[in-house]
Amino acid sequence: MDIFGIILWPLRWVIELILVGAHSGLTALGLDFNSGWTWILSILVLVLVVRTAMIPLMLRQIKSMRGMMELQPELKKIQTKYKGKRDQFSQQAMQQEMMALYKRHGSSPLASCWPMLIQMPIFFALFQVLNAANRHEAGVGLMNAELAMSFSNGDIFGARLSDTLSTNGDNPAVVAVAITIIVLMVVSQFFTQFQITAQNVSQAAKESPMYRQQKMMMYVLPLIMAVTGVMFPIGVMSYWMMSNLWTMGQQWWTIRNMPTPGSEAAKKREERLRASGKWDTHPDNPANRKDADGNPIAQKPTGQREQPMSKTRAKKKKKKGGK
Known part of the structure; x- marks a missing residue:
């Protein structure tokens, strides 16, 4: 086993544990042991487990990306x-x-990359699990030879989970399934980036170089997925697609409920709260903000400048107020 395999060994063991556990549970409910759909649902369970565990990291990523864009003028x-x-x-x-x-x-320039960097080893570990299954070899954990053969030969719409578009392009079923999954991957990735750049960026941040880079990534990342998708097995692309759909939904919820101040999404949220009569009592309203002890923060009257006061006058005013 090479160094790459040694590094991925623990991840492969965990992935096999989740896949086999989910597969056993689904077959216990009556699903076909060798059906590709049973394994697709098992991959869906893997997505749910991984992405649920990453929710705190994803929220930190969104907060960091928002902060990075907002501090661009100071940078x-x-x-x-x-x-x-x-x-x-x-x-x-x-x-x-x-x-x-x-x-x-x-904020941190690297914080926005952590979720993707963490998921890449999972992709490669799943790829190794599928490669071993394609050779009908037992895995490193619970994936025995029988399960490996079932996983490799399981098909959806006539395309096996171990098939790739680059090596099985002569099979119409593989072409149809692979292209459908790639299109869903690309569209979901593009829409996720579009939500950020079009809805969740303030006007000040739009003038920064980082915003232009973000817009560029909106087109580059889907293109990378389209190119690399040709080489990945359908099982791995299925994980990638479902993970992207999760990200898209999670991003939509976050932008809708926790938008960047001054962004288009923030304006729409304020309109919704005003329309429902909740804005006046909402903590986002400056008039309703409170300090750490729960006391209302006094708002200075608009247009009125606080007059300068000498130290002697300030002391007299303080003594007078204490009586």
Whole structure:
């Protein structure tokens, strides 16, 4: 076993545990042991388990992406401050100021990548499970030779879960199923990115370079999925597609209920709350915000400037108020 296989071994064991456990439960309910649909439902259980465990990380990713876009104007000021200064001291000072800014806003350039980085080993581990099953070999855990053969030969609409479009392109069933799954993968990925760039970005953030990069990713990621989908087995693409659909739904719920302040989604949420009569008492309304002790935060009258006060006058006012 190579180093890559050694690293993925624990993941393969967990994936086989979930797949075999779900398959056993489904067959106990009366589903066909060798049916590809039984294995597809088992993969769906795998998606539900993995994505449920990743909900805290996904929320952190959304918060970080939102924060990164909102602090772009401040980042631009720091970059302008050190523009043209290439010496080591200036570059180090710029990096320190940027890191302090990230820390102050609770954001990180890498936080938005963690969910995808965590899922990639799962894709590769599932790919190895399918490859072993395709050779009718037992897995590293609960996937014995009989289950491996059943998993590999299980088919949906005439296409086996181990088939790929690149090697089984002469089979019309494989072509139809694979292309359908790829289209669903691409559309769901595009719509997920579209929700962020079109609905959940404030006007100030839209003027930042990061927003332009985000819009570019909206087209690049689906293209990558379309190209790589040709090489992946139908079973792996099924996991990818269902995971994308989960992300799309989760993103829609998050943007609808926790939009970025100043974004189009935030305006629509305010309109919904006003229409239902809930906005006046909603905590998002500045007039209803409270401090850590639950006391209302006094709002300064608009258009009225607080007059400067000398130290002597301030002390007299304080004594007068204490009597």
